[in-house]
Amino acid sequence: MNIDYSQEAPAIAGRLSLAEIEELVARPLDTKPDRKYFIALSISGSLLLIGAVCLAFSFYYGIGLWGNNQPVGWAVPIVNFVFWVGIGHAGTLISAILFLLRQKWRTGIARFAEAMTIFAVMCAGIFPVIHTGRPWLAGYLLPYPNQHSLWVNFTSPLLWDVFAVSTYFTVSLVFWYIGLIPDFATLRDRTTSKIKKTIYSLFSLGWRHSSRHWQHYEKAYMLLAGFATPLVLSVHTIVSFDFAVSILPGWHTTIFPPYFVAGAIFSGFAMVVTVLVFVRKIFNLENIITMDHLEKMNKVILATGMMVGYAYGMEFFIAWYSGVQAEQFVFINRAFGPYAWAYWIMVSCNVIFPQLFWFRKFRRSIPVMIVIVILVNVGMWFERFVITVTSLHRDFLPSSWAYYTPTIFDMGILLGSFGLFFTLVILFTKSLPVVSISEVKAVAEGAQPTHHGGHHE
Amino acid sequence: MNKRLFGIAALFKTPDEIIRAAKKTAEAGYQKYDVHSPYPVHGIDRAMKLKPSKLGFITLVFGLTGSALALLLMYWTMSVDYPMIIGGKPFFALPAFIPVTFEVTVLLATLATVIGMITFFFRFPENDHPLHDTEYMKKVSRDHFGVVIEASDKHFDESKVREFLNSLHPISLEEIYYSEKETYPVLEPKFVTLLILVALVTSGVTYFSLNKLLYMQPFTWMMEQPKLNPQQPSTLFADGFGMRTPVQGTVARGFLPYPYMGQNNPTEVLQNPFLPTKENLKLGEAKYLTFCSPCHGNFGDGDSRLRGQFPNPPSLHSSRAREFSDGMIYHIITNGQNIMPSYASQITREERWAIVNYIRVLQRAKNAKSSDLQVVNKETGNNASN
Numbered sequence: 001m002n003i004d005y006s007q008e009a010p011a012i013a014g015r016l017s018l019a020e021i022e023e024l025v026a027r028p029l030d031t032k033p034d035r036k037y038f039i040a041l042s043i044s045g046s047l048l049l050i051g052a053v054c055l056a057f058s059f060y061y062g063i064g065l066w067g068n069n070q071p072v073g074w075a076v077p078i079v080n081f082v083f084w085v086g087i088g089h090a091g092t093l094i095s096a097i098l099f100l101l102r103q104k105w106r107t108g109i110a111r112f113a114e115a116m117t118i119f120a121v122m123c124a125g126i127f128p129v130i131h132t133g134r135p136w137l138a139g140y141l142l143p144y145p146n147q148h149s150l151w152v153n154f155t156s157p158l159l160w161d162v163f164a165v166s167t168y169f170t171v172s173l174v175f176w177y178i179g180l181i182p183d184f185a186t187l188r189d190r191t192t193s194k195i196k197k198t199i200y201s202l203f204s205l206g207w208r209h210s211s212r213h214w215q216h217y218e219k220a221y222m223l224l225a226g227f228a229t230p231l232v233l234s235v236h237t238i239v240s241f242d243f244a245v246s247i248l249p250g251w252h253t254t255i256f257p258p259y260f261v262a263g264a265i266f267s268g269f270a271m272v273v274t275v276l277v278f279v280r281k282i283f284n285l286e287n288i289i290t291m292d293h294l295e296k297m298n299k300v301i302l303a304t305g306m307m308v309g310y311a312y313g314m315e316f317f318i319a320w321y322s323g324v325q326a327e328q329f330v331f332i333n334r335a336f337g338p339y340a341w342a343y344w345i346m347v348s349c350n351v352i353f354p355q356l357f358w359f360r361k362f363r364r365s366i367p368v369m370i371v372i373v374i375l376v377n378v379g380m381w382f383e384r385f386v387i388t389v390t391s392l393h394r395d396f397l398p399s400s401w402a403y404y405t406p407t408i409f410d411m412g413i414l415l416g417s418f419g420l421f422f423t424l425v426i427l428f429t430k431s432l433p434v435v436s437i438s439e440v441k442a443v444a445e446g447a448q449p450t451h452h453g454g455h456h457e
Numbered sequence: 458m459n460k461r462l463f464g465i466a467a468l469f470k471t472p473d474e475i476i477r478a479a480k481k482t483a484e485a486g487y488q489k490y491d492v493h494s495p496y497p498v499h500g501i502d503r504a505m506k507l508k509p510s511k512l513g514f515i516t517l518v519f520g521l522t523g524s525a526l527a528l529l530l531m532y533w534t535m536s537v538d539y540p541m542i543i544g545g546k547p548f549f550a551l552p553a554f555i556p557v558t559f560e561v562t563v564l565l566a567t568l569a570t571v572i573g574m575i576t577f578f579f580r581f582p583e584n585d586h587p588l589h590d591t592e593y594m595k596k597v598s599r600d601h602f603g604v605v606i607e608a609s610d611k612h613f614d615e616s617k618v619r620e621f622l623n624s625l626h627p628i629s630l631e632e633i634y635y636s637e638k639e640t641y642p643v644l645e646p647k648f649v650t651l652l653i654l655v656a657l658v659t660s661g662v663t664y665f666s667l668n669k670l671l672y673m674q675p676f677t678w679m680m681e682q683p684k685l686n687p688q689q690p691s692t693l694f695a696d697g698f699g700m701r702t703p704v705q706g707t708v709a710r711g712f713l714p715y716p717y718m719g720q721n722n723p724t725e726v727l728q729n730p731f732l733p734t735k736e737n738l739k740l741g742e743a744k745y746l747t748f749c750s751p752c753h754g755n756f757g758d759g760d761s762r763l764r765g766q767f768p769n770p771p772s773l774h775s776s777r778a779r780e781f782s783d784g785m786i787y788h789i790i791t792n793g794q795n796i797m798p799s800y801a802s803q804i805t806r807e808e809r810w811a812i813v814n815y816i817r818v819l820q821r822a823k824n825a826k827s828s829d830l831q832v833v834n835k836e837t838g839n840n841a842s843n
Contacts, residue, residue, distance in 0.1 A: 018495065018600035060675045136676060143534065151534040155543050155553035163560040171567045178571060186495065189598035205575060206583035209597050211479070211492040211501045216578045218497050219510040223570050227563045238556055441600075442496035449472040449500060 011104040011443040014287035018441050021288070025435045026187060028283050033430055036282075044422035051416005054409045055130065063133045065409045071395045072404035077131040078242075079384040080414055083267070084124035084421075085165065085239055086260075086380060089232055090268025091117025092172055095179070096228035099221070105296055107439040108289045112279065113272045114176045115432075119424040120271070121169045123417040128161070130413070157241035164238040171231055175224050178217075181207050182438040236264040243387065250330040250391030253318070259311035266304035266350070267380035269297050270373040275425060277370055279434060288435050295363045301376065302357040308383070309351035326396070334390045338403055342386050349379025460634040463587040464490075464607035465618050467627035468596055472498050475602035478625045479504040482604055485621060489610035493588075493597040515573040516566045523565030527558045585636070593631045605633065715791050715801060727784025731807070733814040741815030744808045748800060757819045768796065773816055774823045786813045 016024070033041075058065050068075045091113040098106040129135045141162045143152045152159050184204035191197050207213070240260035243251035253259075273294060280289040319331040335343050353375050356362045363369070394401045428434070441447055469475045472494075479492045483506045492501055535541075536548035546553060575581045588594050588605070597603045604625075606618050622630055642648060670676065685691045685699030694701070708714065717727075731737050746755065754760040757773035771778065781789075790809050793799040804812070821829075 022599060062678075134676075134679075136671065143530065149539065151539055153543060154531045154535055154557055155546055155550050157556075160556040160560075163557045167560040167564045170564060174567055174571050182496075186598045189595045201584050201589075202582075204584075205579075205581040206586055206589065207581070208586060208588050208594060209493045209495060211494060211498070211505060212507065213579055214494070214497040215502050215507055216510045216512050216574050219512045220570055220574045223513060223516050224567055227567055230559075231563050234556070234559060241556070438496040447472065447496065449476045449498065 011107060012288050012440060012445075013290045013292075015445055016287055018444060018447065021440050021444060022186065022190070022437055024285065024288065025433045025437050025440070026190065028430055029187065029433065030191075037426070037430065041423065041426050044419050044426055047415050047419025048423050049416075049419070050412050051414075051419055054412030054416060058130065058409055058413070059135070063130070065407060067404055067406045067410055069402070069404075071400050071402060072389055072392045074388050074392060075404055076385075076406045076410040076414065077127045079381065079388050080417060081124050081127035081131075082239055082260075082384040082388075083381050084120045084127070084417065086236065086264035086267045086384075087271045088117045088120035088124060088168070088172075088268065089236060089261070089264035090272045091115070091120075092168075092175070092228050092232040093265055093268065094272070095175060096225040096232060099225045100229060104443050105293050107443050108285075108293055108435055109272065109276060109297075110439065111176075111179060111436045112276060112434050113268075114172065114179070115428050115434075116272060116275065116421075116425065117172050117268075118169070118176060119421050119428075120268075121165065121172065122424070123421050125165060125169065126417065126420075157238065157245045160238045161242055164235045168231060168235045171224070171228055175228060178220065178224065179436055179439070180432065181205060182209065182217075183433045183436060185209060186437050187433070233261055236260045243391075248391055249324070249326040250334070250387070253315065255311055255314055255318070259308065262304045262307035262311070263350075263380060263383060266301060266308055267377060269301050269304070270376035270380070273297050273301070273369060273373045274377065277366055277373075279429065283429065283434065285435060288440055291364055294366075294369065295360075298357045298363040298369060298372075301373070302354050305350055305354035305357075305376070309347075312347060312351065330391055330394075333394055334386060337390065337394070339386065339390045339393070342382050343390070346379050346382040346386050349375040350383060353379075460637060462608045462615070463633040463635050464605045465615070465622060466588075466591075466593040466603050466605040466631045466633055467622040467625060468593060468629050468631070469602045469604075469625075469627055472602065474625075475604070476500060476504045478602075478604050478627070481625060482606065482621075486612055487606050487610050489607040489613075491605050491607075492603070493594075493605070494602045495598060495600060498602070510578075512570060512574055512578060515577075516570045519569030519573075520562050520566030523562040524558050526565075527561035528554060531557065587633050587635045591631065591633055593633065601628070711805075713806075717788060718792055718799075720788075720792070727782075727787055729783040729787070729810055729813060731810045731814060733817065737811050738815055738818060740808060741811035741813070741818075744804060745812050745815050748804055749812065752797075756823065757816060758823075770797065774820055779820050779824070783810075783813050783817070786816060 012021070066075070066077070068077070091110075094106050094113040095110045098110075129138045132138065141152065141159070143154075152162075181204055184200050185207035188197055188200035188204050191200060237257040237260065240256035244253055244256035246252060276289055276294070280286050316331050316335075319327045334340075353372050356368065356372060362372075389404050393404050467478065469478055475492060475494060475498060479501055482490050482492075483504065492505060494501070531554045532549055535550070540548045542548075593603055593605075604622070604627075606613065606622070608615075619630065674681075683692055685693075690697035691699040693699070749757075751763060752759075752761045752767065752770045753773055754762070759770050759772035761767065761769050778786075787809055789797070790804065790812060791799060791801045800809070
């Protein structure tokens, strides 16, 4: 790891010493949670409870409680799945791709983004499983020798999805845990509580900051980043195959894989910014998660937003250029049919509003940033809604055309997934270091030898 | 109590100092030493003269194993064990197998790299290492850097090592000892009790979920539908029957009631609606052989195959039978006559008329004149009898 970072702007502001960094990051773990914490936890817990109640009803009475019906068989549950998997793409992108690109600024946000990835994939995983109607039989999704002597269909994109999402979750979790090991050791060595020490010792596995270990550790981190990079691109590509491999106009498009990946990064970064803006304020991490970092993320949001906008335009172009009547009908129906309101919410939130980020003043303004990233989150949910519902609701048989509306249970489960996500995020902020202590120490000023360890001699 | 020395540790404050110290230690010929820092210091591996990490080989081997296993599994299941044509693809549809192959490769490579590193390269978990809980470890964990020269090194000599480390101008020196008595926390009764408890709870919950819970509502609702099961009374109706009696006067499709039931000779109004085509006669023959021939004989001679268990029926070639109108024969089949029961429930209307046509054929064949033969010969082109 012989990276010359000397030419770049400092990754952390305020000339913090190594001990100060550690204090700053570990303080939330040492103090008792305050009232505000419990208020936030109770709000997210209530949302989670709403979702749990709606799910219990759905299991007891069956998924007829949802709005899904012919011809819209894939509706809000699949929209939510794609939405959450998309959110989950920022973490691995930041921790793996930016790592390979030697982006030093990633250190301050990587841990949090990785955690959000894991929580978002957990939220996403709920939806395809409950969409089967009998989630307790989800084991049939895996290929195992069974008494029916049946195997799963390895040529089906839905099966690829099972492999992609479960691999992504496992690899993200392992990646996250590997990053946490040195921090667990640091926490173990600084804590005075016996219980905490036991827990931290257990998870640190006995890490002792040995340079002989650091050498393998950095190698492993690079190998994992090398694998996670194609993985993160493959996951949303495969999610897009769920649509693109079908022969439905509006879904059957070769632009879907790159379009979905760009959208995933777009929505994931928006969610990371949404949460980080609050976290850096509440936990006084402004020097570690600096305005420069937020500005860089806003630039990524602008770039990916433009890619998504390009895809929207290209879909219409291809519909016209292909000369396929059914395709043309779907796209005209999308923009001017009964779901035009959803389409224009999507376009304005995803393409128009992020254009404000061309201006440096807006990129560095917290209130503007919050409004835009929340709009982007809304817009990206509607993107999946538009893709899924508008392509289905007017099929080839006009007599079966219908207007799909989600029921209160659909919406309750969506709220519940937000509840689950934010509950996990809130618990995470108080139980684990939200910033990688060892990585931030390594990029602090004066943390690396001035003459580069003599290997130029 | 004689404490056993693990090694001597020296602490430093800056990364520059630790690089120098590491280099000097390596140059002094020590093998069993280690450098500790709160984060990876650039260039420390060169200063320590460490060989490049061989971790990548584990990744390579297990990654390739993952690809091979995934492809083999998919080949075997989709082409050998249960071959099935799906979407017109070949049994071994390589392009469609790529996504799963890739995912399994990444999964196996990642897990093997991490598990291999932790267990094989680090020999973790190792929470009883002598360095743990020392002042030295607390410092290097935070913002210091340190070198430890271990007592097991073959050049180790306590005073010489002290002298050497002091020459590097450290902040402090610390002697690290092995802990006085060896403990095996794994064998502590508390821990063993916990393990047993966890095992009991896990197996109990698993047993309950798989053998009891899944046979309760709502998991069984697919089994317990309010429908009529074979050999079971219906739960929907008070009388326990699944089928209801139709409303009075209901007529099933294709089952128009026969208005002349029980009458003797209503035949004037009955007209044969079917022409004796080849198909119609074939149908009539089949139905005649099934339903009529047991008593009337294969050719309508009245030679029952029932060996006298029933009175023999009359021949269909009697002049009376030959003079019956088509409607009369139809009526007899539908209504029955003397001991012959009604065949209305077994033979459909169309089939009955086909039988009538076939009987006409039999009558004609059995009572043929030589002039008929000439007609036949003319039609078939056979002039042998001329």
